[in-house]
Amino acid sequence: MSENNIVEVENLQTVFSTAAGDVPAVGGVSFTLGRNETLGIVGESGSGKTVLSRTIMGLQPRTNVTVTGSVKINGFEVVGASEKEKRSIWGTEVAMVFQDPMTSLNPTMKIGKQIDEALRVRLGMSKADAKKRAIELLELVGIPSPAERYNAYPNALSGGMRQRVVIAAALACSPKLLMADEPTTGLDVTIQAQILNLLDELKERLQMSVVLVTHDLGVVATRTSRIIVMYAGRIVETGTTEQVFNRHRMPYTKALLESSPRVADASHTRLKAIPGRPPNLLKLRDGCAFAPRCSFATDKCHSQRPELEESVETGHKFACWNPLPITGAAN
Amino acid sequence: MTTPKTPLLEVRDLKVTYHVQGKKVQAVAGISFDIYEGETLGLVGESGCGKSTTGKAIMRIIEPSSGTINLEGVSISSLNKKALRRARTKVQMIFQDPISSLNPRRRVKDIVAEPLDCWDSNTPNRDDIVSDLLAKVGIDPAVYGNRYARQFSGGQCQRISIARSLAMKPKMLICDEMVSALDVSVQAQILNLLADLKDEYGLTLLFIAHDLAVVKNVSDRVAVMYLGTICEIGPADSLYNEPAHPYTKFLLGAALEADVNSSKHNEVLQGEPPSPMDPPSGCRFRTRCPNATDLCASEVPLPQTIAEGHQVACHYPLTIARK
Numbered sequence A: 001m002s003e004n005n006i007v008e009v010e011n012l013q014t015v016f017s018t019a020a021g022d023v024p025a026v027g028g029v030s031f032t033l034g035r036n037e038t039l040g041i042v043g044e045s046g047s048g049k050t051v052l053s054r055t056i057m058g059l060q061p062r063t064n065v066t067v068t069g070s071v072k073i074n075g076f077e078v079v080g081a082s083e084k085e086k087r088s089i090w091g092t093e094v095a096m097v098f099q100d101p102m103t104s105l106n107p108t109m110k111i112g113k114q115i116d117e118a119l120r121v122r123l124g125m126s127k128a129d130a131k132k133r134a135i136e137l138l139e140l141v142g143i144p145s146p147a148e149r150y151n152a153y154p155n156a157l158s159g160g161m162r163q164r165v166v167i168a169a170a171l172a173c174s175p176k177l178l179m180a181d182e183p184t185t186g187l188d189v190t191i192q193a194q195i196l197n198l199l200d201e202l203k204e205r206l207q208m209s210v211v212l213v214t215h216d217l218g219v220v221a222t223r224t225s226r227i228i229v230m231y232a233g234r235i236v237e238t239g240t241t242e243q244v245f246n247r248h249r250m251p252y253t254k255a256l257l258e259s260s261p262r263v264a265d266a267s268h269t270r271l272k273a274i275p276g277r278p279p280n281l282l283k284l285r286d287g288c289a290f291a292p293r294c295s296f297a298t299d300k301c302h303s304q305r306p307e308l309e310e311s312v313e314t315g316h317k318f319a320c321w322n323p324l325p326i327t328g329a330a331n
Numbered sequence B: 001m002t003t004p005k006t007p008l009l010e011v012r013d014l015k016v017t018y019h020v021q022g023k024k025v026q027a028v029a030g031i032s033f034d035i036y037e038g039e040t041l042g043l044v045g046e047s048g049c050g051k052s053t054t055g056k057a058i059m060r061i062i063e064p065s066s067g068t069i070n071l072e073g074v075s076i077s078s079l080n081k082k083a084l085r086r087a088r089t090k091v092q093m094i095f096q097d098p099i100s101s102l103n104p105r106r107r108v109k110d111i112v113a114e115p116l117d118c119w120d121s122n123t124p125n126r127d128d129i130v131s132d133l134l135a136k137v138g139i140d141p142a143v144y145g146n147r148y149a150r151q152f153s154g155g156q157c158q159r160i161s162i163a164r165s166l167a168m169k170p171k172m173l174i175c176d177e178m179v180s181a182l183d184v185s186v187q188a189q190i191l192n193l194l195a196d197l198k199d200e201y202g203l204t205l206l207f208i209a210h211d212l213a214v215v216k217n218v219s220d221r222v223a224v225m226y227l228g229t230i231c232e233i234g235p236a237d238s239l240y241n242e243p244a245h246p247y248t249k250f251l252l253g254a255a256l257e258a259d260v261n262s263s264k265h266n267e268v269l270q271g272e273p274p275s276p277m278d279p280p281s282g283c284r285f286r287t288r289c290p291n292a293t294d295l296c297a298s299e300v301p302l303p304q305t306i307a308e309g310h311q312v313a314c315h316y317p318l319t320i321a322r323k
Helices: A050-059 A082-086 A112-121 A128-138 A161-170 A189-206 A217-221 A240-245 A249-258 A298-305 B052-058 B079-086 B109-120 B126-136 B154-166 B184-201 B210-219 B234-242 B248-252 B296-297 B317-322
Strands: A005-018 A021-034 A038-042 A067-075 A094-097 A177-181 A209-214 A226-231 A233-241 B007-020 B024-038 B041-045 B066-071 B091-094 B170-176 B202-207 B221-226 B228-235 B304-307 B310-312
Touching: A005 A050, A005 A209, A021 A067, A021 A209, A021 A233, A038 A217, A050 A067, A050 A177, A050 A209, A050 B296, A082 A177, A094 A161, A112 A128, A112 A161, A128 A161, A161 A189, A177 B170, A189 B248, A209 A217, A217 A240, A226 A240, A233 A240, A233 A249, A240 B228, A240 B248, B007 B052, B007 B202, B024 B052, B024 B202, B024 B228, B041 B052, B041 B210, B052 B091, B052 B170, B052 B202, B091 B154, B109 B154, B126 B154, B154 B184, B154 B296, B170 B317, B202 B210, B210 B234, B210 B248, B221 B234, B221 B248, B228 B234, B228 B248, B234 B317
Parallel strands: A038 A209, A038 A226, A094 A177, A177 A209, B041 B202, B041 B221, B091 B170, B170 B202
Antiparallel strands: A005 A021, A005 A067, A226 A233, B007 B024, B007 B066, B221 B228, B228 B310, B304 B310
């Protein structure tokens, strides 16, 4: 493992066994994440982005799931590790912020106690020290009058404030990697901007790596250094944020970018919708998963799956038999 | 586009009060607007601003506490139950969650036929009307008509909801966050479909959503709500290009664009909306507004016209300051 990488994922597969058959939610994903880097993982619902982030954390369900491949977080092999072993990295090496701050906080417990818990259990702090540190953390994430709020219950806080508490709890043991799964979905735009700015600022201040998992291309456009685009459980394109947004080669990336309406466009601008819908993972065919919806698809696309291969630019990879030309792919 | 000057819907001083834990909460605090025939009015704002309540109050799904609502000159607000039921056929609603707005155990064709069956159990050509509607929204009636609602994805369910809403040949649709639960690729399909059907059926739309880009895309005019009041209303393009209310400006500044060259939100609106249980005196936005003065605390700003069809409720509108 390279010293510069905090995460190394190698051919990771997460397959759920269901009554209807095996669902390859993550179908062979490899990537690395450098220290102090922010990586965006984007995709539509069912693309496998959430399952991927949970598998990296080692949070997959105990039964009916098979994980193969390798995930190394700061050298620690997550795949195959026992619950107890994984607990040694949760909090201190890697922490996670989930989408819904109401369900990730315990409604019957004071918010301060929920942050304390990690400090006392994981770091063995005394009650008084933990409380002091928890108040510092609440202040760090921008909660006004943190000492009073320490005793508040989650229901007394707004959605944005709750998400700040969740972030404070995640940061309690100074993780080197923060995984944020749709951290701002469900929040209002002005609050969303506040939370994303906070994550940016904390990343700089605490020297963390951040993985931002989202369906919203707007969230990752200005806040990540690299992006992974997922479709049907696989990476279809990855590169620097600039490469993916401006010089994408995979038709799906282009279609995804063009289908979202923009504030800058005049009203009644016709949207370029992608026909059809994402494939059923139970019935994945041999070829490229995007082929049935792709306007460039040829016979080869329907029969043979393209592998993720490096483009002429270093670090820019895409899986496509008929990539968009290098020039003219820009928006 | 030139708007014909006959309002299909006139809303005047609409107020809706909820009673929460013995306290009164004014979710909608006196708003007035018109919707002209054939146009789309976008209603945008953050959660809790009263935009959904407004949509429901127009149809009296939630009873307004005061104010008048006129639909084609008929006062909805004073109709009795029976007459209201008849009047409601002219306005149909489409809701946010497409899956929960359809009964999972009913067949698609029966769901779409339900409004017809409600009024006449022997509607002539019932099946033809239903097949036609399903075909219009891109669902093949021969293949899918007999399937159950639970067998469809979110995007398809929203198509079925649209077909159902058109069964009564309404004049107007109220779309409450109708694409918020959908993926972008599906969202674009539904928005395009809505635009096509609007032209074909000559519909008038009230489009309620929190997503600024989506609202701009579908609307001719846009109204921005904050804490139960309309702070700005005007033609979509000019309101977005030259926002006159500080809140509109912050809202637009916070919108995330899928573009690496977009700015990185240095001017972020601080704090959170105050509780509607205890709204600030004067201008409701003053507690978060960088331009607020004593005047804003003491006097409620009245809507003033700053350009043709563009009104702003602010003591210090931005466009005037710029000139």
